[in-house]
Amino acid sequence: MRKENVFHAIMLMVLIMATTLLVKIPLPTRGYFNFGDVAVVFAGLTLAAPIKKNGIRIDNDHGIWLAFLAGGIGSALADVVGGFALFAPMTFIAKALECAWAALASTTRGIFHFLALLLGGSFMVLTYFAFESLTPSIGMQGAFSEIIPNLIQAAGGFLGGKVIFIASRQLLVRNK
């Protein structure tokens, strides 16, 4: 695995963490509502796509695995720093899957591209639901209350992540 790719993944981990912690809208679920998914989808799309900027060259080798780790670690760290450590393990898996699917979407075109992005969001919602309903202190009651906010987060991530990805590609190409 190229060192530059790891370096890029670390940057995106921090980006995910910062975006998750930037906007916190208090809700009757999980304490707050965040838009970290925008950065998660963006990170996935970016890590699997080739890019060159200021000497840092990033190929799409191992992009999906790096996206899995960047999405998972970045979001879990945000939970730990934000005081929501209890959710960190489930966040790691949910966001890692969402980011990995976004990375997979980056390697495909047309309908499969959008399908992979949609699947990523769906996996995130399903993972949270499964884990929360199995967690003794949250249970089915908490898991049900989380479905709608998580669906909104997934939709926001899908739209925002895609928009930022297109904008970043244009910006970086222009700056070369």
Add this chain to the structure above:
Amino acid sequence: MLKLIKLSSLICTVIGFFIITGFIYYDNLILHLTIFIIILIMHSLRFSITESWEMIKLLLPFTITIFIFGLIFQLVNLQGRDDWLYDSLIKVIYFPASFLFTKWMISLFSYQDILGLPLSNELKSDIIFLQVFIKKAFKIMPRLEFYTRMHPLIQNKTGLKRNFLILCAFPLSLYIYLIDEGSIIRHIYLNRLRQLEEL
């Protein structure tokens, strides 16, 4: 080695806590209440009473939602169970207790402890880079957010569209900043490494 033992003991304590409270004695409401009070005292000693109170206030809406959903499940007799209300009452006490306990345990393991773990040098350098980027990102974040909000294109918009534009512009500007900073940091790091190898 000491850090590894510390980490292992913390993980074992957290797992032990969840096994005892979440499975073995899950149905014991009095035990949950006692544990909650003990954890609240310990959390207040570790942090402060104000912080503990703030956390409770933050968690209150979620615990209320858990109770409301429990009430709805009880009324519709979901899965043929008739103990939803009692179960929700346990969760209302257990959730804040488990939440504060995890937070307290995590706070006992610092960044220096992570670096003290028997990890490879490469992984340690990645952790250091991560910390450097976190520091840089958190320092620039308020300024970037301010600039984003001040941009004429964003100021012309209102409501949901405005918020969505801010949410898209902020990560993008932070990403560009981190890419630029990253190339400098990496350049300095590689130069130092080369110099050390020469020595």
